[in-house]
Amino acid sequence: MEVNYENGLNLKATELRLGLPGSDEPEGQTTPRPNKRTSSEISSSGLTDDGNDDHQASAPPAKAQVVGWPPIRSYRKNCIQAKKNEVEGGTGRYVKVSVDGAAYLRKIDLHVYGSYPELLEALEKMFKLTIGAYSEREGYNGSEYAPTYEDKDGDWMLVGDVPWEMFISSCKRLRIMKGSEARGLGCV
């Protein structure tokens, strides 16, 4: 047991640690390591979900993955990973929601809702505003607010135009616009 007296301090004696008094842990590893495994130990990146961080708090911690195992090329892993984040069930589908005029954003899990009416109702409740009814021809004309979303291609679209399943897989974020600004969107 090393006792550091350089500064006149016996740090070890005053050290806080768990364990019975008198017990001591060996300083570092003294056993030879013929089968050194640094490179195959827990990887820091790339192998576990790199997508939505938010849902991992509720999911059980992933078992530590070994580097390069199973032997799948990263290109393939990344493609499948991206897909997994889009497929419903299991992983959440969290997107940011901003409202014009509001100071900060919220985040919701699209998978929690089964349809547009459910989603819109939840948004109305969350932000205490009225969105009104959607019509194919007029969009949300007449409403105070209109919900829009950014899709995979980076375009801003009106919520409700496409089938729900397609919306879930292509929606990257939501923005609830003031009705006056949204007027342009609903028109043919």
Next chain:
Amino acid sequence: MSEDDERQQSPPSDLEFVSNKARNCNATGSGSGHPEFQSAYPDQVLENVLENVLHFLTSKRDRNAASLVCKSWYRVEALTRSELFIGNCYAVSPARATARFTRVRALQLKGKPRFADFNLMPPDWGAHFNPWALAMAKAYPWLEKVHLKRMTVTDDDLATLAELLLGFKELVLVCCDGFGTSGLAIFVNKCRQLKVLDLIESEVSDDETDWISCFPEGESQLESLIFDCVECHINFEALERLVANSPSLKKLRLNRYVSIGQLYRLMIRAPQLTHLGTGSFSPSEIAGQGDQEPDYVNAFAACKSLVCLSGFREIIPDYLPAIYPVCANLTSLNFSYANITAEQLKPIISKCHKLQVFWVLDSICDEGLQAVAATCKELRELRVFPVDPREDGDGPVSEVGLQAISEGCRKLQSILYFCQRMTNAAVIAMSKNCPDLVVFRLCIMGRHRADPVTGEPMDDGFGAIVMNCKKLTRLAVSGLLTDKAFDYIGQHGKLVRTLSVAFAGDSDMGLKYVLEGCPQLQKLEIRDSPFGDAALRSGLHHYYNMRFLWMSSCRLTPNGCQEIARAMPRLVVEVIRSADEEEMDDAVEILYMYRSLEGPRTDLPKFVTIL
């Protein structure tokens, strides 16, 4: 070192060469662009006859044998070899290769070992194409074709190929990296005779250059354009123009940034396609509720020559019925990026009677594999990839699927199967039902996993494979394996050339069995297995016959590896550390060794030491 000395070395050189049948017409060597052969030999007539005859020699092994007959044959063989294959770019230098073979039209080079694909090797290890590019440009100005695998190619290298090789026709890059869209732009622009540009599973950096529009205007001789691995947007209008201007285009594989609507527009311009990669297979502009969607079924029906289909990178399964018209003719189908269920697969696969190659995700489950087994009686190659590539993930496919395939697809030659559980019984069944197996790669994703039914190791299963599959040349093992499995491999795997081992074996004996028992072994890659220096020593008699040996996270020490290096001067013994470590301590993390005529390479990164 002179060429004569080269020939007298007893181990076969790592240069493997193939003759191009098409060169028959230039037998006298007076084809356009060839330097005239100046002869100082009295037996000119005999040599001319020999030259004519050797043009018919195609197999690289035959050519190697022919070159060993005598000096005259060596010289003529070197002159008539038009396709140069080099299995390890460090086995021979560009200078040596170009000195011996003076009339090469096609070059094939392989670089990094396969385990580098799985992040086991630190980046920037080597395998640079650059010295080869420069040497080729000088020595073979008539070079037409370059095929690279696992090499680092820079934008400058691409420029070299395009600018200095005037008749360049074909570039194939498999698992390469180091270049980007700006390199591609220069390349396609300067290569006026380009017929083939195949980028397969390569990493292409997005320099935001619109390379597609850099193809020259006007009619193009393009026969094959494969860019499904290029992860960036492309200029669709330019692509459409290119396809319209390419009447000879037979192979087109699009990346996932091409929507199904865009695919349609390309298909109607190119109904002559034989190989198609569909891109995303989903719409980009979300069609309005009333919009007319193009007649996708018709577009596929028009492609009467389509035999190979892939892509489906972001598939919306509703569109799958569009491919029904081509199913009956398909010999190759790649669904390995399509997360589809058994129910979605069945209507497709039930029409694919001629299918020989099928790549798929395990999302189809055992049930999907049963459907494949029921219809695809001509199946030669099957690859099943995991949707969830984790050790303890879901296991939608199992021994049930493997058993079904073995019973239905008797002509199977090659299989790659990822699963979470497997029984010896199923593997044994496959060994008996599929005697034509040449490649058997089973990856049980849980390490050290035993047979879930019997609790036994997987020794007997793999043992049966090497015993019953008499044509087997490639084997990858997994699951709980003792030294017994390797004993079987050593005893029966007499034709095995490539062996992949991970988390297997009990002791040095395992590796010994293999090194002593498998005379055809060329490529041995091992990770995380308890094999040490003694085992390594047992292969001394064989290492010159191998292309390479890779051992990572095993029980090797620097002294053990040093011993090998001393005993075998023509072997390059590389000890590779992971990049953040400074010194070599008691354990060797990665050993990569290979035969070479050149000795230690000069482009070593600092994390590599050559013993």
